[in-house]
Amino acid sequence: MKTKSIQSIKGTQDILPSEVHFWQEMERKIFEEMALFGFSEIRTPAFENTDLFSRSVGEQTDIVSKEMYTFEDRSGGSLTLKPEATASVVRAFIQHNLDKINTLTRLFYIDALFRRERPQKGRYRQFHQFGAELFGSEHPEADVEIVSLASSIFKSIGINEITLKINTIGSKSARDNYKIELKRFLKPHFNKLSEASRERFEKNPLRILDTKNSQEQEILSNAPQIFEYLSEYDKAHFSDVEMHLKDLNINFEFDPYLVRGLDYYNRTIFEFISNDIGSQNAICGGGRYDSLVSQLGGNDTPSIGFAAGMERILLAISKKERAKSIDCYIVCMGNKAQDWVLKCANKLRSTRFSVCFDLLKRSLKSQMKEANRLNAKHAIIIGDSEIKDNKFQVKNLDTGKQQEVAFEHLTKYFKNL
């Protein structure tokens, strides 16, 4: 008779009542901190035209080429569940002419995203990110403001061990020149490279820079650095960023090997890394994307933003169980009392006291047990004699002391506690 039960999709998770308050707490702090920095929330749809992502994130990236949930609409168009949020925010920014209304726009989001990867610790097929995008300024102070915002949020959430790494990858042309030089340098060492890095050699040579293989890291220690290929302007921009971060006492490591996977990044890029959340250790990634807005059809709008993985943040924080409790549990004896229970409960609720009662007609004893399990502060006992005398028993479950209170004095009694 037992039918096979349906399971959640691989890589998706239910957030149960026992852990949902960690999410609520994190969200509350994000809202709070975003407001302090003057960022406004934007909400975009769960799916978009597939083109949006191939044109922004990049056709050859893994995200676009093999990880998207793409499906055909009935009208024949290709739609995709958002694999990342920046593209959607930029689309909305352009579509609603925000680039024309304001010269500077500060937006943030909390969103669910979808990528079809093999799940592992800190990586899921539906996952959640919050992030911020600052549109309109090309100045280093904008970079610093974004990094500073991310940093404040992590501090507020209480992430234990976190390292900020920053780098600059300059303009596209600087990067292209550098790629050629890097390949020229690596060519003699090709046989010593791992299989993965050999594949990257043609496809995405910059990725070889952030290898975890120690032998490769050693080879790379003599490699040319991208910084040498940057324009004086980009170098000055970056040193301003570094200077301001130091002024603000935001600790960071300059990491010349840091690269980012999405095509739209240029100049300043950064990552926040945690040490004790497993192999997927990037909690937050971000950077400049000065040409993305114009590339997607908007006005030329230099911009910078970050995205932070919420599941990974939850892995990085120490979690204290929070004891839940209600103000009052009403214990009912006999049918006549049922009516009074309902009345009593809503009366107390209307004055903002939380109330539960039994819905299974259980024994007095099990109702008292339930009150205890729910961590109720008080139990109100209503039976035939209480109704007859209009004297409800109100028991303080911490002290065990019990008092008689008339129905019309109940709310007053609780307010005066």
Next chain:
RNA sequence: GUGGGUGUAGCUCAACUGGUUAGAGCACCGGUUUGUGGCACCGGAGGUUGUGGGUUCAAGUCCCAUCACUCACCCCA
């Protein structure tokens, strides 16, 4: 997409080299206390050992397949 690990009660785990009725703690329900929780004691319920096949006199245990979970690679938050 590739590789490793693990599936026994609601949860955490036992069950020597294959051996008879698969156990314990926690949680749950009931009783000791006909209308008073926590603590204690006593009792109860709960399992097709993920699923399917195979080897064997005998399988939770060995073999194969399959599914699920998990960690790692690739890549990313």
